[in-house]
Amino acid sequence: MRVMAQMGMVMNLDKCIGCHTCSVTCKQAWTNRAGMEYVWFNNVETRPGQGYPRRYEDQERWKGGWTLNKAGRLKLKAGGKAAKLLGLFASPVQPELKDYYEPWTYDYKMLVEAPLGDDFPVARPKSLITGEDTKITWSANWDDNLGGTTELGHLDPIVEKVRRESNEKIKFDYEQTFMFYLPRICEHCLNPSCMASCPSGAIYKRVEDGIVLVDQDRCRGWRQCVTGCPYKKIYFNHKTGKAEKCTFCYPRIEVGQPTVCSETCVGRLRYLGLFLYDADAVTGAASTENEQDLYEAQMDVILDPEDPRVQAEARKQGIAEDWLEAARRSPVYKLAKVYKVALPLHPEYRTMPMVWYVPPLSPVTDLLKEQGHDAEDAGNLFGAIDALRIPVEYLAELFTAGDTSKIDEVLKKLAAMRSYMRGISMGNDPDDAIPEKVGMSGEELYEMYRLMAIAKYEERYVIPQAHAEQAHDLEEMGCSLDFEDGPGMYEDSPFGEASGTPTPVAIENFYALQARQTSEEPPGAASLRGRVNLLNWDGTGRPSGLFPDPHHPAKSAEAKE
C-alpha cells in the first residue's frame, strides 16, 4: 500500500443555477491571454447538450481515455506508444478550433469613433484568430439553457446512447424536457490518460496533492494529450505552441485558499478536500473488466482516513499530521465514500477522475411539480425516481457507466434527506422510516443535510496548506552577516552601499518600519542617504529628499551627505 493524498472536488449539481460565474472568474484568472482565447479551464454545460468541445463524449470519434486490450490490460484508446509516435507528425484525432468555437471580440472602437452619419454605428464581431469580420455561429455554451435543443438535442452523445439502448425517444418538448447544468474542470485523475499520451513526459501528477500539471518548459507541443484526455480538458495554446490545462488553482490551494471557481461559486455547490488513496492499486482498479464495476473499484482505491493502518502507512510515506487531520475532516471524502452520494464523471473512461458530482434530483422534482404533485413527499419522490427512467438513465450514462441502480440509490438518498428534513422543519417528529428506506440512520441523514444544505465555508473547503518549511531554502534570505551591528548589516555593507547582493526587501522593510515606529522624525532622512523610500513613506511630514531642491538641483544630493 502506497498512501498518497489527492486534492479532490465535489459539485452538488442540484445547486447549480448555470450562472457561469465560475467560468468567467476562472477565465479572468487563468486564460485571459493571447493563444487561449477559446479556452475555458472551467465551463458549464447545459445537459442534455453537446458540451464543449462539441460532442467530446463521443470516444469512438475522439479516442480519449483508456480501454482494455485482449489480455485485459490497460491501453490508450488512441493507440499504444509506437502508434502514438507514428502519429506524431499529424495528431490523428485532434479537435480543431471549429469543434470548440472561433473566439471573437467586438469592434467597440467603432461605436465612439465612427464618423458622423445617418446610421447608428455598429460594433461588428471580429475573429480573435484572424482579426477579420466574423459570423458568430457557435460558442462554448451555445446550447445554454437548452437553446436550440429541439433541433440539435439529438447530437448529444449521451442522448444518442440512451435512445439506442432504451428504444424510447427523449422528447425535447417543453413539458417533457429535463435539464441540469454540469460545470466541468480538469478531473485531476488518478490514472490520467493525457499524461500517458504525452511523449515528452511534460505532464505530471504532484506527489503531495495529486494536482495534474503541464510543465511548460518541457512541453514540446506534440499535442497527443489533447487527444488522450477524454474530457477534452487539455487545450493547445496556439500562440505559445504548448498544452495548458486547469491547474486546480494550485497557488491558491498551496496557501489554503479554495480554487477561484469554488470561491466565486454563487450556488456554493463546490466542496474541496483531501482523499487518501492507494497509488499501488490504481492501475489494477482501472483495469476492472466490467465498466459498471469501475465506480466500485474507484471507491476501493480510496482509503479510510480514520483507519489506523492507513494513518500509519501515510505517516511512513511522509504525509504530515495536519494533512491527515484534513483528510479526516474532508467533505469530499464524506460525500463520495461515507454518504456515497457523489459520483465520478464517466468512470468508463478508466482515468479515475477526482472531481465528483452529486447527481441532481431536480429533473425529478421539476417533473413532479409540473404534474401537480407534492415534490417533497418521500413516497412521491421514490415513486417518481422509479418511474422516470429517462432522466435516471441519462444520469447513469454520465456517472455510473449506465448502471441505473446506483443513480437510484443516490437520488433516493437525496429525496429522503429532502422529505425527512421537511418533516422536521414543519415541526413534526422525525420520521425515522424515511432514512431506513435508504439504509441510513436519522442522525446520518441529518449530518448529510448539514454538509449539503448548510454547507458553511469552513466545512465546504478543508484545504491543508502546503508545507512551506520544505521550501525554506528558497525563502528570502539575507547574508549570514546581516545580524544587528554585524559587518553585513543593512546600513554598512563592507564595500559601500551598493556592494554585494541586493538587500532583501523584507530586511529593508524591517528596518524602515522599526525606524518609523520608534522615531518622531519622518523616516528615511538619515538611513537612506538623502533619498526617500516612497513605499515606506506614511505621509508623515515632508521628509527631506522627497523632492529635489528647486534652487540648487545639483547641490541637493550632496547637501544630504
Place this chain on the structure above:
Amino acid sequence: MAPDVGVLDVVLWGVLPYLMAVILVGGLIWRYRYDQFGWTTRSSQLYESRLLRIASPLFHFGILAVLAGHLFGLVIPMSWTEAVGMSQEFYHFNALFVGGVAGIGTLGGIILLIIRRRTTGPVFMATTKNDKMMYVVLVAAIIFGLWTTLASVFLGGHGHNYRETVSPWFRSLYILQPDIGSMAAAPFSFHLHTLVGMALFVIWPFTRLVHAFTAPLHYIFRPYIVYRSRDRQQGSTPVRRGWSEVGLADRERDRR
C-alpha cells in the same frame, strides 16, 4: 596544400563547416538553456487539420528517409560497401531510386505545407518572419539536393560519384583534418547543396526546427504515469511569455 585548392576552397570547406558546427552546437545549448519555453513544434493543427494530415507525415517521413540516405552515403566508405559485394551500379541505382522517392515525397510534402500555410488564414497569420526565412532555406536545401540526384540521372552516364569526393571530405571533418581537395573536386551542384545545407544547420537552433532535437524517443521507455514533487519555489515569479493580453496586437508584434 594541393595545387588545385584555392583560398576560397579552404574557407568554404575547411573553415565554414567548423564555424557551422560551433553555431549549431552552441546555439542548441544556448536555446536549451535559456529558451525551454520557446522550444516547441508550434503546431498549427488546431487551425487546419485536413491538409496537414496528408502533408505533414509525407514531409516528415520523407525527410527522415532522406536523413538515413545521407548517413548511408556519407558515413559508410565505398570500400566497405564494395567489401560486402555491393557494386557501384547497384549502389547508385538504389541511391537514386530510394533517394529520389524520398526527396520527391519531402518536396511534395513541404510544397503542400507551404500552400496550406499561405492559403489558410489563421495559419498564415501565425507565420513569423523567422518561419518564412526558415522555409526559404529548407526548400532551397531540398531542391538543390534533389537536383544533385536528378542531374546525375539526366546529365550523362552515372553522373558524379560523390562517394569519392564529398563523402571522404565529410568523414575527414570529424578527425579535424579536412580533406579540402576532395570536396573542391566535386561539381558545383554538390557545392551548392552543401553550402545551403550548412546554412540550414546554422539557422536550425534559432528556428522552430529545434523540435527535431527533442524527438520524444524516451516515450517508449518511460512509465505512463509521471509523479513529480511540488515545485520548491513558492510565491510570485516574474511574468513570463504566454501571459500577454488577449487581442490581435500581439500578432503584429510577432510578425515584426
